[in-house]
Amino acid sequence: MTRPAPRPGNASDSILYLDGVTVSFDGFRALNALSLLIAPGELRAIIGPNGAGKTTMMDVITGKTKPDTGEIFFEGAIDLKAHDEAAIAQLGIGRKFQKPTVFENHTVRDNLELALAGKRGPFATLFHRLSAEDADRIDQLLGIIGLAKSAESPAGGLSHGQKQWLEIGMLLAQEPKLLLVDEPAAGMTDAETAATSELLKAIARDHSVVVVEHDMAFVRDLDCRVTVLHEGSVLAEGTLDQVSAEPRVVEVYLGR
Amino acid sequence: MFLTRHLGPGGWWFLLAIAAVAVAVPYCNLVLPPAHPFHANSYIVSLLGKYLTYALLALAVDLIWGFCGILSLGHGAFFALGGYAMGMYLMRQIGDRGVYANPLLPDFMVFLNWTELPWYWWGFSSFPYAMLMVLLVPGALAFVFGWFAFRSRVTGVYLSIITQAVTYALLLAFFRNDMGFGGNNGLTDFKDILGYPLQAGSTRAALFAASAIALALGFLIARAVTGSKLGKVLVAIRDAESRTRFLGYRVEHYKLFVFTLSAMMAGVAGALYVPQVGIINPGEFSPANSIEIVIWVAVGGRGTLVGAVVGAGLVNYGKTVFTTAMPELWLFALGALFIAVTLFLPRGVLGALGDYVEWMRRQKPDPLAHIEAQRQARREEAESTEHFLALAAQARAEREAAPAE
Numbered sequence: 001m002t003r004p005a006p007r008p009g010n011a012s013d014s015i016l017y018l019d020g021v022t023v024s025f026d027g028f029r030a031l032n033a034l035s036l037l038i039a040p041g042e043l044r045a046i047i048g049p050n051g052a053g054k055t056t057m058m059d060v061i062t063g064k065t066k067p068d069t070g071e072i073f074f075e076g077a078i079d080l081k082a083h084d085e086a087a088i089a090q091l092g093i094g095r096k097f098q099k100p101t102v103f104e105n106h107t108v109r110d111n112l113e114l115a116l117a118g119k120r121g122p123f124a125t126l127f128h129r130l131s132a133e134d135a136d137r138i139d140q141l142l143g144i145i146g147l148a149k150s151a152e153s154p155a156g157g158l159s160h161g162q163k164q165w166l167e168i169g170m171l172l173a174q175e176p177k178l179l180l181v182d183e184p185a186a187g188m189t190d191a192e193t194a195a196t197s198e199l200l201k202a203i204a205r206d207h208s209v210v211v212v213e214h215d216m217a218f219v220r221d222l223d224c225r226v227t228v229l230h231e232g233s234v235l236a237e238g239t240l241d242q243v244s245a246e247p248r249v250v251e252v253y254l255g256r
Numbered sequence: 257m258f259l260t261r262h263l264g265p266g267g268w269w270f271l272l273a274i275a276a277v278a279v280a281v282p283y284c285n286l287v288l289p290p291a292h293p294f295h296a297n298s299y300i301v302s303l304l305g306k307y308l309t310y311a312l313l314a315l316a317v318d319l320i321w322g323f324c325g326i327l328s329l330g331h332g333a334f335f336a337l338g339g340y341a342m343g344m345y346l347m348r349q350i351g352d353r354g355v356y357a358n359p360l361l362p363d364f365m366v367f368l369n370w371t372e373l374p375w376y377w378w379g380f381s382s383f384p385y386a387m388l389m390v391l392l393v394p395g396a397l398a399f400v401f402g403w404f405a406f407r408s409r410v411t412g413v414y415l416s417i418i419t420q421a422v423t424y425a426l427l428l429a430f431f432r433n434d435m436g437f438g439g440n441n442g443l444t445d446f447k448d449i450l451g452y453p454l455q456a457g458s459t460r461a462a463l464f465a466a467s468a469i470a471l472a473l474g475f476l477i478a479r480a481v482t483g484s485k486l487g488k489v490l491v492a493i494r495d496a497e498s499r500t501r502f503l504g505y506r507v508e509h510y511k512l513f514v515f516t517l518s519a520m521m522a523g524v525a526g527a528l529y530v531p532q533v534g535i536i537n538p539g540e541f542s543p544a545n546s547i548e549i550v551i552w553v554a555v556g557g558r559g560t561l562v563g564a565v566v567g568a569g570l571v572n573y574g575k576t577v578f579t580t581a582m583p584e585l586w587l588f589a590l591g592a593l594f595i596a597v598t599l600f601l602p603r604g605v606l607g608a609l610g611d612y613v614e615w616m617r618r619q620k621p622d623p624l625a626h627i628e629a630q631r632q633a634r635r636e637e638a639e640s641t642e643h644f645l646a647l648a649a650q651a652r653a654e655r656e657a658a659p660a661e
Contacts, residue, residue, distance in 0.1 A: 089504030146643040
């Protein structure tokens, strides 16, 4: 079963809308007039060879890098270029990094507590008390990511796969509307990879999710619409079978 | 209560120890006769009082460095500014008892042929106003400095160098006579505080007790901050700043808050230091002083608060002993100490002590315990993978059961 393809449309009926986004670093065009449209509730995989601009695209969406030209709108009306990382995170865009980045000196539970949606100001956190609902929510998340037993140990001691899941749990705790997930299966065993793809599909039931991935088996498992990036712009879009059949995609992947 | 809710048993013991010192030292000075073996003379009282203010200063540095990763190499500046604010009050207290017996101006202004008090000296004859300035002047400098530095995302070594430059600039500025702070000589020849003569034993004992109370309060505030969710955010910033930002926290606001708080604590420490040593001069702004504070914290163990206090005590005791026995060797000893701590005790005295206790505890029961622990960890990891696969199977079943769209 393939998800319904988004109707070709404009910014207003999308959760994420990129139009003609260009980013250059010292003359190198990391993104070249990139246009992309993610529909609300969609699960989308982004693939492409190294240097295709996948991570730069994530940086631009989350406010880490400002584009030279182009439009980026969230939920149709919010101009993401006008916001910084913290503001964009608060708007409801969560990001999982390629290398698992958790707070190693904090316990697994504290990692989730920090990620939990709530007021983010210094004075709000200074006088913060964990409510019963929040504590329940953390326990629930610990169950979802399978780390209930390690809840009180420092996150630095987790295995690579467990850190990836903790980070996914932190992403869920933020209650974002849109999740950007960078190579979630990198460095995982086959069993972990399979479990991760199921987890992402479960998450995609009530979130919009964009997954950047190299692992083709994993992308096939996700069973969703695929966008192929190459040299900073979209090369092809469609189901995995459709894009795999495109001669240009084959050329890019196999070399010319 | 808000201040005590994150204190824990260790924190209460520490407060109890400070309270005991606050009572015992004045008792040994005022009540015990000079012939008594436990009598503390006024030199000892002032010396220990000075250590207490240093401990508060170290606490302030540990709060930002140990918990938020902001390595300030200019915290001596906030200490000195607090000291100058207190010094200005003490100067106004002299009144017409100065060498020139001028009722309006401090001696050094008369000497410079000034005829009226500069505007920034106004109000300093009032003790409450001076105390307000002890907090506000260092706080305001830290706020303005932090506002620009943290918003521009200046971090790491660059931030350290700028803080060092700030204290050096202040050193040069305060050396100038026309700044109106006594230039090279600073402010001294104080007579009394709140009407009590500074040389009197009872005043010294009271200042000692005030320093102990300030240290205890500083510790309570620092514990309340680091134990709160804000403290967890600070550690998160220290360990993974950009990750914290992507969680939606405004890192610069957090840094600004804790940096300003820390500067105010340093200001209070300076204000208590000045009446006990009887002088404040631009030397307190010297970059070397600020570096020394960082060494105290490193020796004690950063990120522990108690360690900062212990480190300040240990290093300054060493300094007192060294500078009387072999003054020319002190700086070498300090340098060697810093290198030794960095190499052999990266978590400081307190961290090493904690590791030793942990090691002893592990040694006792079963030599194979750690192997069993490893096995257990591996088992748990396998279980969590299994849990995941179960979850996966369940999700798949649910999807297949759902009617096809």
